[in-house]
Amino acid sequence: xxxxxxxxxxxxxxxxxxxxxxxxxxxxxxxxxxxxxxxxxxxxxxxxxxxxxxxxxxxxxxxxxxxxxxxxxxxxxxxxxxxxxxxxxxxxxxxxxxxxxxxxxxxxxxxxxxxxxxxxxxxxxxxxxxxxxxxxxxxxxxxxxxxxxxxxxxxxxxxxxxxxxxxxxxxxxxxxxxxxxxxxxxxxxxxxxxxxxxxxxxxxxxxxxxxxxxxxxxxxxxxxxxxxxxxxxxxxxxxxxxxxxxxxxxxxxxxxxxxxxxxxxxxxxxxxxxxxxxxxxxxxxxxxxxxxxxxxxxxxxxxxxxxxxxxxxxxxxxxxxxxxxxxxxxxxxxxxxxxxxxxxxxxxxxxxxxxxxxxxxxxxxxxxxxxxxxxxxxxxxxxxxxxxxxxxxxxxxxxxxxxx
Amino acid sequence: xxxxxxxxxxxxxxxxxxxxxxxxxxxxxxxxxxxxxxxxxxxxxxxxxxxxxxxxxxxxxxxxxxxxxxxxxxxxxxxxxxxxxxxxxxxxxxxxxxxxxxxxxxxxxxxxxxxxxxxxxxxxxxxxxxxxxxxxxxxxxxxxxxxxxxxxxxxxxxxxxxxxxxxxxxxxxxxxxxxxxxxxxxxxxxxxxxxxxxxxxxxxxxxxxxxxxxxxxxxxxxxxxxxxxxxxxxxxxxxxxxxxxxxxxxxxxxxxxxxxxxxxxxxxxxxxxxxxxxxxxx
Numbered sequence: 001x002x003x004x005x006x007x008x009x010x011x012x013x014x015x016x017x018x019x020x021x022x023x024x025x026x027x028x029x030x031x032x033x034x035x036x037x038x039x040x041x042x043x044x045x046x047x048x049x050x051x052x053x054x055x056x057x058x059x060x061x062x063x064x065x066x067x068x069x070x071x072x073x074x075x076x077x078x079x080x081x082x083x084x085x086x087x088x089x090x091x092x093x094x095x096x097x098x099x100x101x102x103x104x105x106x107x108x109x110x111x112x113x114x115x116x117x118x119x120x121x122x123x124x125x126x127x128x129x130x131x132x133x134x135x136x137x138x139x140x141x142x143x144x145x146x147x148x149x150x151x152x153x154x155x156x157x158x159x160x161x162x163x164x165x166x167x168x169x170x171x172x173x174x175x176x177x178x179x180x181x182x183x184x185x186x187x188x189x190x191x192x193x194x195x196x197x198x199x200x201x202x203x204x205x206x207x208x209x210x211x212x213x214x215x216x217x218x219x220x221x222x223x224x225x226x227x228x229x230x231x232x233x234x235x236x237x238x239x240x241x242x243x244x245x246x247x248x249x250x251x252x253x254x255x256x257x258x259x260x261x262x263x264x265x266x267x268x269x270x271x272x273x274x275x276x277x278x279x280x281x282x283x284x285x286x287x288x289x290x291x292x293x294x295x296x297x298x299x300x301x302x303x304x305x306x307x308x309x310x311x312x313x314x315x316x317x318x319x320x321x322x323x324x325x326x327x328x329x330x331x332x333x334x335x336x337x338x339x340x341x342x343x344x345x346x347x348x349x350x351x352x353x354x355x356x357x358x359x360x361x362x363x364x365x366x367x368x369x370x371x372x373x374x375x376x377x378x379x380x381x382x383x384x385x386x387x388x389x390x391x392x393x394x395x396x397x398x399x400x401x402x403x404x
Numbered sequence: 405x406x407x408x409x410x411x412x413x414x415x416x417x418x419x420x421x422x423x424x425x426x427x428x429x430x431x432x433x434x435x436x437x438x439x440x441x442x443x444x445x446x447x448x449x450x451x452x453x454x455x456x457x458x459x460x461x462x463x464x465x466x467x468x469x470x471x472x473x474x475x476x477x478x479x480x481x482x483x484x485x486x487x488x489x490x491x492x493x494x495x496x497x498x499x500x501x502x503x504x505x506x507x508x509x510x511x512x513x514x515x516x517x518x519x520x521x522x523x524x525x526x527x528x529x530x531x532x533x534x535x536x537x538x539x540x541x542x543x544x545x546x547x548x549x550x551x552x553x554x555x556x557x558x559x560x561x562x563x564x565x566x567x568x569x570x571x572x573x574x575x576x577x578x579x580x581x582x583x584x585x586x587x588x589x590x591x592x593x594x595x596x597x598x599x600x601x602x603x604x605x606x607x608x609x610x611x612x613x614x615x616x617x618x619x620x621x622x623x624x625x626x627x628x629x630x631x632x633x634x635x636x637x638x639x640x641x642x643x644x645x646x647x648x649x650x651x652x653x654x655x656x657x658x659x660x661x662x663x664x665x666x667x668x669x670x671x672x673x674x675x676x677x678x679x680x681x682x683x684x685x686x
Contacts, residue, residue: 015540025509025536027465029561029586032568171471172461184464189587191563288510288536289462301483302514304461 008255008331011322016205016292019328021321024204026291029188038206040111045213050106057102058217061135062092064099066218068225068382073352074368081375083368084234085355085385086222086250095358095387096218096246097128101197103214105132108195115194116140119183121148121176121242122313122360123155124387125199130164132197140164143182145174148312155391173306176242176316180290200243201320204291208320215249222382223253234382236371237262240363241334242278242314244323246386251332261333264323265367267309268336278307280319281327281334289317294324310339310399311359313387341366343399346389358387359395409502409530410555410578413452414613414634423630424452425675426615427668428506428639430473431456431490432482433646434656439477440490441661442646447501449665450672453615453635454494455533458487458507465535467590469640472647476654484511484520488527495528504557504578506533509545517545521552531555531578539571546575559583560606562594569609579613579634580606590640593619600632607634623674630678638671 011018024034044050058064067087075083088096108116116133118140120126126142133140142159146168149156159166172178187196201208201215226234237254239247241264254260269277277283280295287296289304297305297317307317326332337345342359345366350356357365364383372381389396397404407415417424427446432439446454459474459482466474491503505524512520512534524532532554537545539558546556555578563586564572573580582603584594603614616629617637629636645667649660 024538024540026538027535027561028538028559028572029465029563029583031538031540032563032565035568171468177462181462181464185467185588188465189591191586285514288508288513290464291536293513296510298510298514300514302511303459303478304510 005329008326009252011325012205012209018322018325020286021294021324022205022208022292024291025288025293026204027188029191030204033191034204036111037107040107041206041210044107044110050110053106054103058099062098062102063090064217065221065225066090068222068229070229071353074349077352078369078372080373080377081371081379081381082377083372084226084380084382086218086382088218088246088384088386089355089358089361089388093124093128093131094390095124095128096215096249097125097199098131099217099249100199100211100214100245101125101128101132103210104195104197105136105138108138108197109136111195113193113195114138115190116197117143117183117186117194118197118199119143119176119179120199121145121179121315122311122358123148123152123159123391124313126159126164126166127155127162129197129199130159130162133164134162141186142166143169143179143186145169145176145179147174148176148179151312151395152391175307176312177304177318184290200245201248201322202243202290202292202294202318208292208322211245212248212252212322215245216252218246218249218384219251219253222250226382230380233257233260234380235259235261236379236381238265238364238368238381239384239386240265240314240360241281241319241323242267242316242360243318244320246384248320248322250384255331262331263367264332264334265363266334266336267311267314267363268338269308269310271338272336276308277336278309278314278316279336280317281323282336284317286324292321294318294321295327310342310395311363313358313360314363335367337363337366343396345369346396355385356389357385358389359392361386408553408555409500410453413502414579417452417634422679423633423675424635425450425626425672426453426455426617426635426637427451427642428455428457428637429642429646430459430470430477431487432459432477432480433473433643434476434650434654435480436482436486438656438660440493442664443490444494444497445661445665446668447498449668451501451668453502453504455504455506455637455639456487456491458484458505458511460508460511463508465588467588467640469590469643469647473643484515488523491527491529502530503528504531504533505529507535509534509536512545517548521549521554525552525554529554531557533557533559533581535559539574542575550575550577557581562586562598562602573610576610576612579615580610581637582606582614582616582633583618584616585618587618589618591619593625596628596632599629603633623670626671627674627678630675636675642667
């Protein structure tokens, strides 16, 4: 007999599992460090000094709280639900990624690590990591697939300006998953000195938990801000999902609120039916990669498939294990939108709101565009505008056939 | 657990007073035909235990040599079923040499743990090394494998401290695979004094033979390891010989198999020359 869950917020268990998902599927070389990280994080969590330093940096360095913004023109345009944005694109470095990097570099410092590594896809996490490494004066190496380096050239230069070494990754599909493999290889080699700042709610336990906790500032703020603005909680939360850290950060503080529906939006790329997409929850199956069990894009032999998305940040064949669990227990609905739909939302938001969104949250907005017109004006949608689109203008110009 | 091929092989080696040579090749590298021929001829060249790699797209603990070997095998259409089939064909001609499958968990997970273990046992697999399954995840594959008489060979590394060692050794079987450096396969080897110390400690605490791998590239390296451990494992260096004998378009050059067999023979000589057998010493 299974008891109904009385909370969705107490995961992971002592084995790092959310239901069957998560875990610690790493090489023996990394295990002692993964256990040490868990210990250090548990201590840090209950240390008021750690929390105070985190909060201070978020306020004065990152610029939190990020505003909650009522999008009057988009709301009028869709003619249905009231649409709010949580403006995490206004953070220092231009995305939500910095929240997590601040938390992890404070942990690295506590653990006496002297070198930082990270993987990056869209480059937002790479920039955020290079930024905190500069701030804390630690050498930093960022692994990035050559395909992503090509499509995000300006961001590579930003990382270099911040003092990071950017290592091009040419193995496999030359994108985010391969950058993560390479970062893991570096980590396994330099385990004594090096802290690996993982950019999303994936990887071996305790990464999914700690990244979620650091990103949950988004949902906590949004909750208070919505109470002030509307005197009640929102009806629907919408966020894009690659690994899923911005969505997890927004959703987690609301998971036990019965009245709040949640929708995670994956990248359908050229269309689910084409096989060229990054929608692991919509079209994947459970498997084990990068330290955790989760939904993966894989073939009939358990080989990992290349993901495709116009958004480099969503171009990953897996998803955080907590999302996999929330999908299976049906607490969160997961949908997908195509490159084309995201491009349309990107342009619409730029013109109507004067906000150029990153391609990642353009996916979330494309789904809002689908549901908002069907809902009444009393329905409140809260969408996470998790990144700004400066980094994407070249890709968008290219997709629209514009030469700059 | 009743004595199996791995235990018998190490008992034989102890009687001969020498260390063993463990070789690793990726299944179906560079193509199914040449790959099988190499695999099947390893024992006659002097390999005492053979490890067969199960290719995976995302081998996160392997260096470039083995990554690329896996890509060659995948491109040649090698799936887990083909790997098991190779073991079956190997067993038809050699019922003595222990065969250990080495790789990552996801292809097994996708195949299904129970069907995989049944198929592996029926094919004649003696042990498994699954890089991304530490003791914390023993319920996944290690315990089901033990229940079917398949050894779960544990990796110990320089980061495995005394506190952790008991859990690493708890369900270990066959032998202990000591990874002599923190790093990926094909990396530089660790200092012999440190290896010697770690091996003695592992031997004492596990009661199992210890094989040392990572960074053993030459017959001389292998000999040096053979003086301090029960076996030396050679992987990347062997895979590189295969890579070096390919045309630009990836087709194997004539004589590829002979080249690999010759290299293994030299390694085996290195291992066999390392210790003076007690009979001739007296």
